[in-house]
Amino acid sequence: MRYNYGHALEESPDVQSLTGYSRGSAVKGYNDTLLASWFHLFSPSTENEVRAQYSYNHVNVIPNEPAEVGLDIFGVANLGTNIFCPTRDAAAL
Secondary structure (H helix, E strand, C coil): EEEEEEEEEEEECCCCCCHHHHHCCEEEEEEEEEEEEEEEEEEEEEEEEEEEEHHHHHHEEECCCCCCCCECCCCEEEEECCCCCCCCCHHHH
16 A cells, blocks of 8 residues: 655746746645555466555646736737636635
């Protein structure tokens, strides 16, 4: 049996040299994995193996400036601040 858990927090991964803090976001991710296996050797010519796996992934993208929407028209204009719609689960509130 094996259980893995991972938690990632990246703050402003999309803010670079010409992108302001207000257009950035934080990415929070969770990953749970449970793996179980069973092997039985009945005889030298007969064997049995059973495997089961469960995995749960969850990602939240939270903008640095909440409640503001942005629209990028390449080569023309950048309107607003956020380049992504915020994704936050109701359970995470």
